[in-house]
Amino acid sequence: MSFDPILLMGGSGAIGRQAARAIQTIYPDVPLLIGGRDLSKAQNAAAEMGHAQGVALDTASADLGLGEQNVSAVVVLYKDHSLAGLRFAQSRGVPHLSISSGIFEIAPEIARFMHAPTASAIVLGYEWLVGATTVPALQLVKSFSQVDEIRIGALVDEEDTGGPAVAADFEHLNHLLPAALTLRDGIWLWREGDDAKTIFSALDGTEINAAGFSSIDVTGLAAATGARSVQFNLGQGVSSSRRKGGALSTEILLDISGLDNAGQALHTRHAVVHPGGAAPLTGMGIALILERLLGLDGKPPVAPGLYFPYQILDASHYLAHLAQEGGEVLDLASS
Template identity: 45%
Template sequence: MSANTQKPVLIIGGSGLVGSQAAKALRRLHPTLPITIGGRDVGKAGAVAKEVGGADAVRVDLERADLGQPDARAYSAVVTFLKDDTLNSMKYAQAKGVPYVSISTGLFEIGPEVGRYVHSPASAPILMASSWLVGATTLPTLLFAREFESLETLQLAAVLDEQDIGGPAAYADLERLTKAAPNNLVLVDGRWRWIGGEEAKRTFTNVDGAQVAAQAYSMHDLMSLSAATDARSIRFDLAVGESSARRRGEPFSTEMVIELTGRKKDGTTGHTRHEIVHPGGQAPVTALGVALHVERLLGLAGGPPVAPGLYLTHMLVDPAYYVRKLEESGARIRRA
C-alpha cells in the first residue's frame, strides 16, 4: 500500500443505503484500508463506520470549499454518493490532488464537471462514474463484445424495481434525471440524436420472458460504449416497475439485458443476448462498482495509482475482472 493510500478514503453520503454498502465492499476488498464516512449526521455516519470497521466518521458541509474539514485532515480519495450541486467536493479533491468519483451526474449535466476538470487538468484523477450502476452494463458489454470483429448495434435495457430505488438521495437523482431533460440521447446509424415521445419508448423481453415497457435513458454508458466499440447504433432503456423476481412473489432483484449485433471474427453476422440478475437489487451492484473503481484509482489492483485525467468507467477496470467480482457478489449471468 502506497503512502497516499494510508490516508482514508472519504465517502460522502457513506451512511446512506448505497454508500454504506460501498464502504463495506471496499472493506472486504482491502481489510486494512482506512475509510471515513462523511455525512450531515455524524451519529448516523459513526454507526456505519462502526459496522465497517477500521473507519471513522466526520461531518461534511458541502456549502464550504473545505467541506468543513480541518486543515490537518487528509484523504486518499473523495467519493460522493449524492448530487453535489456546488461541486465543492470535486474542488476539494482537486485542491488536495486526490482522485474524485461522482456517480450522480446525468449525461445532459456533465458540463460543470468537465469545465472544472479542463480548468485544472493536471490536479487529480476525475472519474465520472454515472454509468448504470457504476459499470454494470458497460463493463459486461465490453467483455461480451470481445467475440466480435466489429459491432453494429448495442441495445441495453435495465429493470429497476420500484421498491429498489434506494434512499432519499437516490430517489432525488431518479426524479431529476428522468424529468429535468425532456429528451434522451441515442446513437442511430452513426448519428447522435435526442429523442422523446413515442420514439423514446421501447418494449423488450425481460429475463423471465415478460414483455416490459421501457424508456430511453441517457447514461454515461453511451459515451463509454461509443468510444470503446465504434458501434453504429447504441441505445439504453430503463424500466422502473416490477422486477421478474417480485412477479414470482420473491424479494426484488435488479436485472439487465445486453444485446449485441455485429460481424463475428469469422466474417459472419452474429447476435448475442446476455442477461444479468442480482438478487440483492441495485445497491450491492452499485457498491461493488464504486469499490472496484476506488481500488483501481488508488493502485491497489490492476496497476499503479491512476494519473490525473478525466475518466469514464470503461477506462479503468478490466471487464473480465469486473464480471468475475460481480458473479462473486451473487449476480447470475446467462447467455440466452
C-alpha cells in the same frame, strides 16, 4: 502499506453503506470517513461499519470543514451541485469519483478537469450501476469484428429502493431531462414522447414497458465500439427472480448486433443479473474503481486524467467479483 481514509460524501445513505461494505470486504484495513451534513447520522453509520469515522461536511468551505485531515480519495454519492467534492479533491491532488450526475450535467466537471488536467484522476461514474453495463458489454463485443447496434434494457424491481438520496437524484434527472440521448444510424438525437417509449423482454421473457434513459453508457459504448446505433431503455416492475417467487434482483439486458470474425451476421443477447438488486452492484463497482485509483491491489495507481469506469476497471477481475456475489452474465441466445 497504509492509506489515508477514503472520504465517502453521503456515506450514511443506502448506496454509501453498500459501497463501504464492498470496500471493507476486499480491503478491511482501509479506513473510511463517512461524511454528511448530519454529524450524528454519519457517526452512527460509521459505528455500524467499523474502521470508519463519521464527520460533518461543510460544502461551502474549501476544506469541506475537514481542516488538515488527509484523505486518499473522494467519492460523491449524491448530486453535488456545487462541485465541492471535486474542487476539494483537485486541491489535495487525490482521485475523485462521482456517480449521480446526468449526462447533460458533466460540462462543469469537464471544465474543472480541462483547467487542471494533471491535478488528479477524475472518474465520471454515471454509468448505469457504475460499470455494470459497459464492462460486460465490452467483453461481449470481442466476438464481433464489427458492432452495428447495442440495445440496453435495464429492469429495476419496483421494490428495489435505494434510499431517499437515490430517489431525489432520479427525480432530479427525470424532471430536467425527459428526452433520451441516443445514437441512431450514426446520428446523435434526443428521443422524446412516443419515440422514447419502448418494450423489452426481461430475463424470463416477460415484456417490460420502458422509456429511453440518458445514460452516459450510450456515449462511452459508441466511442469504444464504433457502433452506429446505441440506446438505453429503463423499465420498472417485477424482476424475473421475484416473478418466480424468489427475492428481487436487478437485470440488465444486452442485445448486440453486427458481424462475427468471419464476416457473417451475428446477434447476441445476454443478461447481467445481481441477486441483491441495484445497490450492492453499485457498491461493488465503486469499491473496484477505488481499488485501481489508489493502487490498493499493489499495482500502480491510476494516473491523473478523465475516465469512464470501464477504462480503469479490469473486466476479468470485475466479472470474478460479480460471480463471488452471486451475480452472473447469462447467454440468453444459447439458453
